[in-house]
Amino acid sequence: MADEPLILGIETSCDETGVGIVRGHTLLADALASSVEEHARFGGVVPEVASRAHLEAIVPTMQRALTEAGVTLADIDAIAVTSGPGLAGALLVGVAAAKGYALAAEKPVYGVNHLAAHVAVDTLEHGPLPEPAIALLVSGGHSSLLLVDDLARGVTPLGATIDDAAGEAFDKVARLLGLPFPGGPPIDREARAGDAASIAFPRGLTAAKDLAAHRYDFSFSGLKTAVARWVEARQRAGEPVPVADVAASFQEAVCDVLTSKALAACRAQGIETLVIGGGVAANSRLRALAEQRAEKYGIRVRVPRPKLCTDNGAMVAALGSHLVAAGVAPSRLDLPADSALPLTTVSV
Amino acid sequence: MLVLVVDSSTPAVTAALVEVSADGVASRAHRCTVDARAHGELLAPQVDAVLADADARPRDLTAIVAGLGPGPFTGLRVGLVTAATMGQVLGIPTYGVCSLDAIGYPAAAGEPVLAASDARRKELYWAVYDGAGQRLVGPEVSTPAVAGARARELGALVAVGDGAHRYAEVLDLPVRVEPRYPDATVLAMLAAERIRAGAPGERLTPLYLRRPDAVAATGRKPVLP
Ligand SMILES: [Zn+2]
Numbered sequence: 358m359a360d361e362p363l364i365l366g367i368e369t370s371c372d373e374t375g376v377g378i379v380r381g382h383t384l385l386a387d388a389l390a391s392s393v394e395e396h397a398r399f400g401g402v403v404p405e406v407a408s409r410a411h412l413e414a415i416v417p418t419m420q421r422a423l424t425e426a427g428v429t430l431a432d433i434d435a436i437a438v439t440s441g442p443g444l445a446g447a448l449l450v451g452v453a454a455a456k457g458y459a460l461a462a463e464k465p466v467y468g469v470n471h472l473a474a475h476v477a478v479d480t481l482e483h484g485p486l487p488e489p490a491i492a493l494l495v496s497g498g499h500s501s502l503l504l505v506d507d508l509a510r511g512v513t514p515l516g517a518t519i520d521d522a523a524g525e526a527f528d529k530v531a532r533l534l535g536l537p538f539p540g541g542p543p544i545d546r547e548a549r550a551g552d553a554a555s556i557a558f559p560r561g562l563t564a565a566k567d568l569a570a571h572r573y574d575f576s577f578s579g580l581k582t583a584v585a586r587w588v589e590a591r592q593r594a595g596e597p598v599p600v601a602d603v604a605a606s607f608q609e610a611v612c613d614v615l616t617s618k619a620l621a622a623c624r625a626q627g628i629e630t631l632v633i634g635g636g637v638a639a640n641s642r643l644r645a646l647a648e649q650r651a652e653k654y655g656i657r658v659r660v661p662r663p664k665l666c667t668d669n670g671a672m673v674a675a676l677g678s679h680l681v682a683a684g685v686a687p688s689r690l691d692l693p694a695d696s697a698l699p700l701t702t703v704s705v
Numbered sequence: 706m707l708v709l710v711v712d713s714s715t716p717a718v719t720a721a722l723v724e725v726s727a728d729g730v731a732s733r734a735h736r737c738t739v740d741a742r743a744h745g746e747l748l749a750p751q752v753d754a755v756l757a758d759a760d761a762r763p764r765d766l767t768a769i770v771a772g773l774g775p776g777p778f779t780g781l782r783v784g785l786v787t788a789a790t791m792g793q794v795l796g797i798p799t800y801g802v803c804s805l806d807a808i809g810y811p812a813a814a815g816e817p818v819l820a821a822s823d824a825r826r827k828e829l830y831w832a833v834y835d836g837a838g839q840r841l842v843g844p845e846v847s848t849p850a851v852a853g854a855r856a857r858e859l860g861a862l863v864a865v866g867d868g869a870h871r872y873a874e875v876l877d878l879p880v881r882v883e884p885r886y887p888d889a890t891v892l893a894m895l896a897a898e899r900i901r902a903g904a905p906g907e908r909l910t911p912l913y914l915r916r917p918d919a920v921a922a923t924g925r926k927p928v929l930p
Pocket residue numbers: 471475496498635636667668
């Protein structure tokens with residue numbers, strides 16, 4: 358176990374500067390600096406603000422991770438970094454940092470896919486991932502359903518959102534209800550006191566005619582508009598808005614679609630493992646509903662603890678560790694940051 | 706003392722190794738590629754290449770000097786984060802120098818000069834230097850017309866830098882061909898005193914000169930007609 362390679366992971370694709378250190382499947386450090394508060398007044402992540410924050414945070418965050426793990430950069434065997442997808446300017450800070458660390462420490466660097474890293478992080482909590490598996494990745498930036506047949510070499514996209522990401526819908530509905538940004542945690546909290554069956558909000562792309570073309574795709578834009586219409590109609594009538602009921606009903610609509618499509622994919626492919634990752638995986642109702650529905654079909658749901666679901670460096674280190682173990686070749690030093698890196702590319 | 710120099714504040718992505726001694730600064734290896742869109746791809750291989758050219762390893766470095774800009778943010782950060790992370794691994798100091806100084810200082814041969822680089826959005830990053838190469842005003846960001854007028858007021862007789870080439874007509878000053886981009890040896894020269902003294906390194910903070918583009922969330926538009 359002590360002779361397993363020591364892998365460092367760097368994540369800067371959005372507003373979190375993450376540095377994680379793992380040995381094999383063992384998490385040694387997970388240091389994070391977030392610029393979320395600087396973005397709050399804008400109601401969304403401002404790319405240039407995020408890039409500036411990454412540059413300021415990377416060296417101290419690295420120092421914290423090394424201290425936490427009790428290792429030095431000379432002990433590291435390889436460095437993994439998110440090379441995409443994400444915000445171009447933000448990714449570039451992390452990629453350039455990883456190359457600087459790799460160059461100076463004379464170690465290999467792996468440019469990796471952010472979404473594959475969201476899947477890989479679960480190995481730190483639940484051990485090796487049975488392949489094939491289905492992964493549902495839901496956050497403010499992505500909503501994807503994937504078939505993971507070989508996490509080291511390629512995953513197959515099954516479906517994705519055709520408009521807003523799931524987390525984006527949470528942010529927009531939270532704003533509508535006067536709740537803070539990011540919207541996931543406050544909606545989850547409000548929803549606990551609400552009645553999820555009180556308002557019938559639409560389930561996007563679940564009608565028979567939509568399923569033909571979009572069997573595993575998602576759409577949250579219509580849901581967001583429906584919530585806005587419902588709330589505005591109340592306000593115009595001079596009636597109070599039942600925030601908890603709206604939050605619970607909205608959240609139920611999102612979780613219903615996500616879990617039913619993810620489990621449909623498992624059943625269609627005869628797959629017994631569903632991994633859920635991304636910031637929205639921290640939502641308590643999504644976890645509960647997925648487990649409740651999966652049980653009926655004998656499907657095992659794997660969801661890492663909330664801190665590992667949101668963006669962090671540990672997930673990148675976990676994927677790097679998997680790649681090294683699988684004997685995948687490292688990236689070249691001219692490795693680019695690619696804001697639109699396709700899912701089929703696990704490492705660059 | 707072997708020193709790594711990086712600058713990514715202009716389209717010229719630069720990495721160099723210099724030898725700083727008691728009597729001067731000498732270039733050992735130098736790589737420069739002009740490409741405004743590939744700083745992230747180009748810089749690290751160039752650092753690797755200059756080390757190989759000089760038959761040196763990273764652990765042979767004594768210090769790192771980086772051009773702090775001003776310059777287009779995305780590219781500029783590549784140089785600074787490269788310098789900062791390498792410095793952290795090697796436990797050596799990093800020193801920042803205003804990138805325009807490495808254009809204006811070598812150009813000021815007895816007469817005041819305007820040094821300018823392209824700030825995009827039809828503006829320039831610029832500074833004015835006296836005849837000895839000391840910065841009088843700047844760095845600032847403004848339209849070429851404003852930069853030219855201010856420089857002429859300050860007695861500048863000539864303009865240098867890539868930005869000056871681009872807006873020569875508006876600046877209304879004769880443009881000298883070289884230096885067009887920050888000179889790596891000059892960047893090291895401007896930090897040489899600190900390098901020789903083993904002065905504490907500094908945190909490399911970009912000279913942004915502009916606030917981030919950020920639009921505050923406004924009142925939501927109703928969806929009902
Ligand atoms: Zn993510």
